[in-house]
Amino acid sequence: MIPSDYLSAALLIAGAVFFLAGTVGLLRFPDVYTRLHALTKADNVGLGLLVAGLALQAESWAVVGKLLLIWLLVLLAGASVAHLVAVAARHRGIKLWKR
């Protein structure tokens, strides 16, 4: 393995940890709003790290661009859908969980 392979591996593992944390958050957080926090933010960072790790292994700049495009589209979709779910939950009168 060359140094960039180690860096790739580290980024991919870190990305997977964020996905795991996001899923743990989805299961442990008490209501729809807090769960959305876990999904949007942790998955965004997790995918960002995966994309960075894979980009290091890419054979051409076009592939790097494609990976980046995927990440941007997921960011856009994730943030928009989280917003829509939160709006719908408030419309239905779902109360916030309070400590």
Add this chain to the structure above:
Amino acid sequence: MRTVDRRWRLQFTPSDSVIIHLRSGLLRAVLFALMWWVLTDGAVDSWQVGAPVVLSATLASVVLLPPSSCSLTGVVRFVPFFLWRSLCGGVDVARRALHPRLPISPGLFHHRWRLPPGLPRVFMANTVSLLPGTLSAGVDKEYLHIHVLDQTGNFASELPLIEARVAELFGLNLVTDELGGG
């Protein structure tokens, strides 16, 4: 139908508007061309299809999403800010999710808009959802409603900063509270 609040209407002369349309049309054409190049792995003969596609995508985008100003220095300042803060957001929520005592105390926060309606507000709402501890949970004419994961956090001081960076990105001046009134 577009309703424009008088407070936010910018004064353009006709020639300004033509220049803005040309500039943003050209910028979008370059972006679409780049996207085509990425999707086709730079295959040269694909441009027979690609050139008309890029052209019609540019036309469609200018018609559907009227050009807005956009500042290059704003972009250069926004990207590292966003990357760093969204990394912080991920670390923060991961830490809370994995912490045995689940340290969260959620609440709702209402942020009065200082950005003009339209794309800048949509952009701000989406950005807020990806930054630490905040999730946009509704927009109306006056407020951005934000669900915060930890009410004791410093989100209240962070929001004006995010808003300023978004304004910078679109080359806008923020409306001050005095002008906003009511």
